[in-house]
Amino acid sequence: MPFTRRQVLTLTGASLLLSLLTWWPRRETPLVPASRPDELSAWIDTLLPAETDFPGAVALGVGERMAAAIAREPAYARLTAAAMGWLAARAREAGGTTFAALPEARRVDIVAAAAASPEGSTPRTFFQATLDDALFHAYADARAWTGLTYAGPPQPIGFPDQAAAPKSG
């Protein structure tokens, strides 16, 4: 068994950890208190918004799981606190009082700016870490599988039609 999910999950996990570690020594943003949960929720909802075939990450309970993970990991909590400071400043520049209060188009602009920030910067690292976490939690919910032609979970039925072309729809 040359390749396993373990090695690849470690690959992704290592990448996230590497991002956090690279971010931490270079941190210049002063720590600020963590923002209200609705700021994190609005961020997550912008990363993975609701669509006709997808309830949206927040509706899937991803916000609570990520908040718990952030609270468990001191480095992640510090990154989040710093990112919230950056987010508040961008929200003010965009004419809002908070990120959550901005219209979706303005929030999308700010997330795009975070994604385009230099590697190792606070907003870029926060974007990478939270997107990866949001995907990890969102797609562990069967409601996220609508429209993917995925008849999982793997058991107890399995995929006895494996030798045939997949059914569409």
Place this chain on the structure above:
Amino acid sequence: MHADVVIVGAGAGGAACAWALASRGVRVLVLESGPWYDPVRENRLHLPDWEQHAFPEGKEYRHAYTFAQMQALNPQWAQLRSWNHNLGQAAGDTRRALKYQHVRGVGGSTLHFVGEAHRLHPAAMRMASRFGVGADWPIAYGELERFYVEAEYLIGVAGPLHDRHRPRSRAYPLPPHAHSYASQRIGSACARLGMSWSPNSLAILSEPWQGRPGCNYCGQCARGCPRADKGSADVTFVAQAQASGRCTVLARCHVTAIVPGDGDRVARVSWVDADGTEHSLRPRALVLACGAVQTPRLLLASANAHAPQGLANESGQVGRHFMETLAWASSALHPDALGSHRGVPSDGICWDFNAPDAIPGIPGGVRFSVGMAEMDLAGPINYARRVASGWGRAHRAAMRNSFGRVLSVASVGEFLPNDGTYIDLDPHARDAHGLALARIHSRIDELELRRLVFMAGKCREILQAAGTAKPFEEFGTYDTFNATHVFGTCRMGSDARHSVVDKDCRSHRWRNLFIVDASVFPSSGGGESPSLTIEALAIRAGAHVRNLLAKREL
């Protein structure tokens, strides 16, 4: 507690040896440091969050070990870097020590293997005499053949009618699995390139067999089989050994001492059970089956006045000749919906380059096989993180357009021993019982790198011929130590100066000591998975032990 033979380790080798002995009248005690795997309690494949959970990863399922300094990476081999289009490169300037992939438990690493049941290519057992590299086995393929058959029939191996590389005296007990729809595409691509594509021989039931059900093709063998259609050692050899009434398996028992004594015999084996109680026994015969990392560790840690260099280490060869897994996989998106998350993980295989002289100028064989499930690209979470790019609505669109369309081609190749790849005892790290931990030293030499270049090139060619886009992810062992198949650290041989055990897996000096795991392999083979060969060797060694017991020579 009465036992004629004590076996340490209940993986493929220990379990097969226990069955070979117990089913023919010998009383056996098996000591396993890990737990029993309980799929009812531990398997999550029926739950929506199944993909968040690997095979039970708790410490109880893992041995502790350490890594020595890894080698620096050379820009000359940049094409062999592991990378993902979303996550970037896996390693920095130095080779990454990821993991020795193993399971400590009753069934050992067969609990998470994908069921490949391969026989070695006969020529791969003659690497030194025929190809001038590595070492020869002291036995020939023909001497192992009937034990392969025994193992295949006990497990219920499903395989093809014809195998032009490995002579057979008897057909596989079960017909091969049908190729999955995605595997058919890879097979067509191989045909376009003039390569063959065969059903893989698998310890996964294509039909019900001896009370176990046929496979339902969930593809998640590596997360543990909840149905027992996969022939892991616990539901096959161990179950049948116990059914004989002459085999006792004690899980969560840690061997703390193996004591060499007078008369070139192991005098005593001691262990601590799950309650912390210490036990000791004088075995008529002791069989070690802990794998190519832990078996040399136990031997080296058992030094005393009778064996000052460690048990069975008169030649200084214990821990040497470690052979790790040489592997590559490329993954790319196909334009058509393939439902490629379905099917057994490795149902198709190409053996065209498996012979040691099949690659011009590079001794040592390789194989190519289906790789989606083994790369863990068979569920929504991994698609979301590793396949679909972007975020927001673009990411969701990418999910819709990619799910079930990944094709992965994987390759495993020969690893020739070198003097920089070995196991020793870490002088700075000990386990809870005070035993030094095994330390893994690893170095990849140029022949392996050239073989990897060939493997990577062919994987990419096959994907291209299948009509995929360019790869979005590649993973190889050039920049990452990640070994599932490990071999060689207690080499078998005819010459006691250059090996640890003889052709019957018996220590050259210690008359009641046997080793029946892949540590005895003189060569790794050209990509064959080792479990079936371990089992065949262990059954053969079991027969030898039984004969010695009958003749009162133990």
